[in-house]
Amino acid sequence: xxxxxxxxxxxxxxxxxxxxxxxxxxxxxxxxxxxxxxxxxxxxxxxxxxxxxxxxxxxxxxxxxxxxxxxxxxxxxxxxxxxxxxxxxxxxxxxxxxxxxxxxxxxxxxxxxxxxxxxxxxxxxxxxxxxxxxxxxxxxxxxxxxxxxxxxxxxxxxxxxxxxxxxxxxxxxxxxxxxxxxxxxxxxxxxxxxxxxxxxxxxxxxxxxxxxxxxxxxxxxxxxxxxxxxxxxxxxxxxxxxxxxxxxxxxxxxxxxxxxxxxxxxxxxxxxxxxxxxxxxxxxxxxxxxxxxxxxxxxxxxxxxxxxxxxxxxxxxxxxxxxxxxxxxxxxxxxxxxxxxxxxxxxxxxxxxxxxxxxxxxxxxxxxxxxxxxxxxxxxxxxxxxxxxxxxxxxxxxxxxxxxxxxxxxxxxxxxxxxxxxxxx
Numbered sequence: 001x002x003x004x005x006x007x008x009x010x011x012x013x014x015x016x017x018x019x020x021x022x023x024x025x026x027x028x029x030x031x032x033x034x035x036x037x038x039x040x041x042x043x044x045x046x047x048x049x050x051x052x053x054x055x056x057x058x059x060x061x062x063x064x065x066x067x068x069x070x071x072x073x074x075x076x077x078x079x080x081x082x083x084x085x086x087x088x089x090x091x092x093x094x095x096x097x098x099x100x101x102x103x104x105x106x107x108x109x110x111x112x113x114x115x116x117x118x119x120x121x122x123x124x125x126x127x128x129x130x131x132x133x134x135x136x137x138x139x140x141x142x143x144x145x146x147x148x149x150x151x152x153x154x155x156x157x158x159x160x161x162x163x164x165x166x167x168x169x170x171x172x173x174x175x176x177x178x179x180x181x182x183x184x185x186x187x188x189x190x191x192x193x194x195x196x197x198x199x200x201x202x203x204x205x206x207x208x209x210x211x212x213x214x215x216x217x218x219x220x221x222x223x224x225x226x227x228x229x230x231x232x233x234x235x236x237x238x239x240x241x242x243x244x245x246x247x248x249x250x251x252x253x254x255x256x257x258x259x260x261x262x263x264x265x266x267x268x269x270x271x272x273x274x275x276x277x278x279x280x281x282x283x284x285x286x287x288x289x290x291x292x293x294x295x296x297x298x299x300x301x302x303x304x305x306x307x308x309x310x311x312x313x314x315x316x317x318x319x320x321x322x323x324x325x326x327x328x329x330x331x332x333x334x335x336x337x338x339x340x341x342x343x344x345x346x347x348x349x350x351x352x353x354x355x356x357x358x359x360x361x362x363x364x365x366x367x368x369x370x371x372x373x374x375x376x377x378x379x380x381x382x383x384x385x386x387x388x389x390x391x392x393x394x395x396x397x398x399x400x401x402x403x404x405x406x407x408x409x410x411x412x413x414x415x416x417x418x419x420x421x422x423x424x425x
Contacts, residue, residue: 015307033123036124038050038060039279044122046085046249048249049252058274058275060277061275063084064285067101068101080235081270081273082110082273083110083273083276084102084113085115085247086113086138087115087117087282088115089130091128091281092281094137099137106237107236108235111268112138114135114238114239115244115247117131117245118131118204118242119176119195119203119204119225120243121198122197123198123199139229140212140233141214141231142206143204144205146203173197177220178218178243179220180217180218181226185267186228192221193246195220203223208231216229226242227243228240239264348407350408352410353398353410356414357374357399357417358374360417363421376399387424391416395420398416
């Protein structure tokens with residue numbers, strides 16, 4: 001029992017050391033907010049928009065590979081007339097080669113809709129970074145924060161408020177709206193688009209990075225801050241929203257949010273095109289992802305079961321090695337028996353019988369001072385009163401069979417020779 005406990009302790013220590021040094025650690029289980037995925041039913045997911053578009057007989061697809069797939073000849077959608085909906089910030093950043101492929105895809109006659117969390121801050125954006133840089137690269141716009149106007153000297157002083165009251169107001173969701181900025185087909189029938197930000201957000205303005213014109217088609221209601229920009233790119237266009245949540249499950253049915261999405265689809269999707277949701281850059285990938293593989297709880301559950309079964313086999317089924325005694329004397333009888341079994345398994349019965357006869361006759365010839373060549377001494381044996389004639393006749397019969405190379409009963413021969421040796425002793 002003591003040996004099994006020692007084995008168990010050493011095995012547990014070895015497994016713990018291997019886990020600490022070599023195995024990637026799983027992501028801690030937390031109540032992370034819903035991500036903007038086409039399959040997500042949470043407030044920020046696009047499952048509501050997906051079902052609505054599919055019910056309207058509009059082709060919808062989820063992109064689970066990088067933007068290189070858009071220009072592949074085997075892509076499951078038309079080469080032109082598609083709308084790609086991408087929500088920023090991305091969980092998986094866009095590679096430079098991807099961005100180049102995306103530019104070529106747009107210029108060929110497709111529409112890129114960028115939902116950038118600039119003027120709203122959903123909970124799922126916490127912990128992300130490089131939002132402004134990523135949005136600027138995809139939209140080719142340069143974003144800058146709109147500063148607050150200095151307070152007039154004649155304005156009355158603002159009364160100081162308790163810190164707890166300020167924190168409560170800071171953590172409360174902030175609601176705003178987007179309204180059209182001038183007339184445009186995308187804003188037809190759209191009067192107010194509801195925006196909800198779980199956390200405070202800044203206001204941004206955009207300017208083109210090149211000489212291409214940028215059209216502002218939407219603004220924040222009340223302040224007039226820009227919120228939607230349209231820029232032509234080749235035969236396609238890039239539509240950039242300064243908000244990320246207006247088409248999510250929580251807000252798609254509010255005010256004119258669904259009407260704006262309907263205008264986007266009607267204006268952009270044509271010639272057998274489809275609405276493509278960019279799920280790949282939110283972590284829903286179809287290619288091999290090592291981090292996702294090692295973070296998968298199913299892998300860790302499988303390893304736990306394998307280790308458990310190994311412990312059961314080692315500690316319960318497989319017998320432990322017994323302790324070797326320090327002193328183990330040689331058993332001569334066992335050695336002779338094993339040698340005899342070895343020779344008996346390799347010699348034929350006739351050869352073994354011939355050797356028995358040779359040893360028997362040599363023992364008699366040694367007594368008579370004759371040459372020990374194994375020759376029979378039948379005359380001497382027949383003259384001995386101790387030897388029965390029937391035994392002598394049986395012995396001669398067995399000797400003739402042995403000389404002829406025929407099989408003999410070795411047990412019978414050995415018993416007969418032992419009996420004769422005892423009578424002649």
